[in-house]
Amino acid sequence: MATVGESRITYDARGLAEPDAAVPMISTIEGEKAEFDAKELTTRQINLELRWLLYEQRVKDVTVLNPSAKHSLGVGILTRCRLTFVGSLGYFGLGLIDGPEVHVGGRVGWSVCENMMSGVVVIDGNAGSLTGAAIRGGDLVVKGQVGARTGIDQKGGTIIVLGSAGSMTGFMMQRGRMIILGDVGPGLGDSMYDGTIYVGGKVKALGIDCVPGEWTDADSELVERKFGIYGLGSPPELQKFVCGKQLYNYDVLEPSERKLVL
Amino acid sequence: MSTAERHIQIDAETLAGHRFPYQEDIALVEDVDLLAATPGGDINWLEDVGLLEEEGVPAVFDRYSNSFLKIYFPIPGGREDEIARKVLVKHLQSGNSYGIQLKAKHAKFPQPELGPWVEESKTVGTDWKAPVLEGWEKPAGH
Numbered sequence: 038m039a040t041v042g043e044s045r046i047t048y049d050a051r052g053l054a055e056p057d058a059a060v061p062m063i064s065t066i067e068g069e070k071a072e073f074d075a076k077e078l079t080t081r082q083i084n085l086e087l088r089w090l091l092y093e094q095r096v097k098d099v100t101v102l103n104p105s106a107k108h109s110l111g112v113g114i115l116t117r118c119r120l121t122f123v124g125s126l127g128y129f130g131l132g133l134i135d136g137p138e139v140h141v142g143g144r145v146g147w148s149v150c151e152n153m154m155s156g157v158v159v160i161d162g163n164a165g166s167l168t169g170a171a172i173r174g175g176d177l178v179v180k181g182q183v184g185a186r187t188g189i190d191q192k193g194g195t196i197i198v199l200g201s202a203g204s205m206t207g208f209m210m211q212r213g214r215m216i217i218l219g220d221v222g223p224g225l226g227d228s229m230y231d232g233t234i235y236v237g238g239k240v241k242a243l244g245i246d247c248v249p250g251e252w253t254d255a256d257s258e259l260v261e262r263k264f265g266i267y268g269l270g271s272p273p274e275l276q277k278f279v280c281g282k283q284l285y286n287y288d289v290l291e292p293s294e295r296k297l298v299l
Numbered sequence: 300m301s302t303a304e305r306h307i308q309i310d311a312e313t314l315a316g317h318r319f320p321y322q323e324d325i326a327l328v329e330d331v332d333l334l335a336a337t338p339g340g341d342i343n344w345l346e347d348v349g350l351l352e353e354e355g356v357p358a359v360f361d362r363y364s365n366s367f368l369k370i371y372f373p374i375p376g377g378r379e380d381e382i383a384r385k386v387l388v389k390h391l392q393s394g395n396s397y398g399i400q401l402k403a404k405h406a407k408f409p410q411p412e413l414g415p416w417v418e419e420s421k422t423v424g425t426d427w428k429a430p431v432l433e434g435w436e437k438p439a440g441h
Contacts, residue, residue, distance in 0.1 A: 092409045092422045113408070117338060117415045136415025138338050154362075155337065155344035155415060173362070174344025193347035212347055266340035 057082075060089040069097040075110075076103035083110055091118050108146065111139065128165065131158055134175075147184070150177050153194065159267070166203065169196045172213065178267055185222065188215050191232060197263060205244065207234050210280075216260060218273060226278050235260065235275040243278065250279035310353070311366040311390070314397040318371075321389045325372045328385040336388045336416060350374070350383035359383035361390060363414075364397035391416045 061082050064073040071090050075083045083101065090096040091114065098119040104110055108127035111120060117136045125143030135154035144162035148170050156175040166184030169177045172194040179196075185203035188196050193213040201219030210229040220238035227244020234247070235256070260272045312318045321327040337343040351358050353367035357379075361368050368390055374382050390396055394413055402412055406424030413420035 088409055092411060095419070113410075115410045115414050117418065136338055157339040157343070174347055176339055176343065194344065195346070262341060 058085065060085045062086070062089065064090055064096075064099075066090070066094060066096060069095070070100075071096045071098070072100040072102065074102045075107070076105060080107050080109050083107065084112065087111060087114065087120070091116055104143075106144075106146070111137075125162065134158075144181070150175075153177065163200070168198075169194070172196065174213075176263070176266075182219070183217075187217075188213070188234075191215065195259075195263060197267065197269075199269070201238060204241075207232070207247070207278075208244065210234070214259065216263065216275070226280070228284065229280045230284075231280055234278040236278065237273045237275050240276070240278075246281045246284045247278050248281040250277040252277050311361055311364060311368040311397065314364060314366055315395060319390065319393070319395055321386055321393075322369060323371045325374075325382065328382065328389045331385040331388050331392075333381070333384055333388060336392070338415065342384070345384045345388070348380070348384050348387060350379040357383075359387045361387060361396055361398075363391065363399065366397065388416065 061078060064071040064086060071094070073086055078086070087099060090099050100121045100123060102123050104122045104124045104126055106125045106127045109129045109132070110122070110126050111130055111134065112132045113134070114120070114137045115135045120137050120139045122141045126141055126145045126149065128146035129148045129151060130145050131139055131149055131153065132151040133153070134150070134156050136156050138157040139159070141158070141160045145160050145164045147165040148167040149160065149164050150158050150172055151167070151170045153169070153172045153175050159178045161180050163181035164179045164183045166186050167189055168179060168183045168187040169191060171190040171192060172188070174193045176194065177196045179198045182200035183198050183202045186205045186208050187198065187202050188206060188210055189208045191207065191210045191213045195214045195216070197216045199218050202217045202221045204222035205224040205227055206217065206221050207215055207226040207229055208224065210226060210232040213232045216235045218237040221236050221240045223242040224244040225236070225240050225242070226234050226247030229247055233250065256277060260275065264270065264272045312322070333342050333345055337345055348359060351360060351367070353369060356369045356371070357374060358367040358369045368386060370383065370386055392413065399412060402410070402423045407427045409422050409424045411420045412423045
């Protein structure tokens with residue numbers, strides 16, 4: 038009988054069964070470019086190889102073959118570089134990055150680019166829920182659909198989704214921008230403090246304190262610039278949503294709380 | 300919390316113990332190339348950085364040290380955000396952000412000291428050891 042579900046997984050997707058911190062050093066390096074096959078490597082080994090290439094070998098452009106949807110790949114990369122994953126990533130991929138320009142040639146699981154500080158991530162397929170959770174800066178482009186709570190707690194950056202988004206998109210958004218070309222589920226922008234959400238399709242229901250905003254020249258400039266950078270053609274007509282500021286209490290925030298959203 | 304305590308917690312120059320020249324002279328930041336300093340086809344993360352005010356003084360927020368960096372020179376009208384971004388990038392590229400200074404001792408895994416702001420900066424965090432408090436011993440049973 039064919040194996041199904043988790044029983045098909047022949048590796049430890051969480052990387053917990055890899056106590057060996059030895060860098061595999063299996064890459065083919067040519068000048069500033071490198072490539073390696075991740076098929077037989079664990080999560081920890083893949084990330085060790087990436088850091089070794091980028092920080093010690095001073096490689097600027099890495100291609101990872103067969104990422105096989107393993108979790109937590111490419112996390113904590115803190116330098117300018119180009120990364121290409123030929124295939125899909127599991128959950129929590131590319132979290133905490135600061136600087137890389139990444140192309141994922143497949144799908145990604147939950148929480149891709151969680152807490153991303155800067156950089157560019159382009160995903161060819163779909164992304165799971167919590168896409169760009171707590172993102173603080175940079176561009177995240179998903180060419181497929183995204184799940185629920187995309188951009189939850191977003192504190193900066195721009196999330197662009199060419200498909201549709203699930204429920205509670207932009208929940209507790211604090212800063213930044215989100216451009217969703219497809220439809221959006223219920224609870225859009227629920228309890229958002231600030232930031233801007235642009236939607237091209239239908240919005241099932243707005244969340245608490247999320248209201249339509251007035252379109253300005255700055256909105257047109259932003260959308261056209263991002264569409265130009267990512268070769269997305271002419272932008273469609275978009276609706277703009279912002280915080281109604283009925284729940285807005287920044288004036289009485291303590292200084293330490295104020296900094297959390299800067 | 301007293302005013303003095305609050306000031307110590309959020310002011311970059313207090314963390315460093317001194318002001319930096321680029322806080323006082325616009326000429327020192329005019330040549331900062333914001334596009335070159337950021338990933339992608341525009342100014343990327345700097346889009347979310349703008350001129351703010353701290354304790355009545357124009358300032359830019361440095362998220363890498365959780366502190367404000369005050370700007371003391373006159374800022375030309377219409378260039379507020381641009382100048383704030385240039386001061387911040389100069390601060391980061393100079394290695395003066397307090398968070399960067401902590402890296403050498405406290406980074407737990409290898410990473411470039413000057414992050415994504417400067418190419419070829421040295422790698423820190425290759426030999427992290429847990430700090431030991433002098434005279435402290437593990438409780439029995441641990």
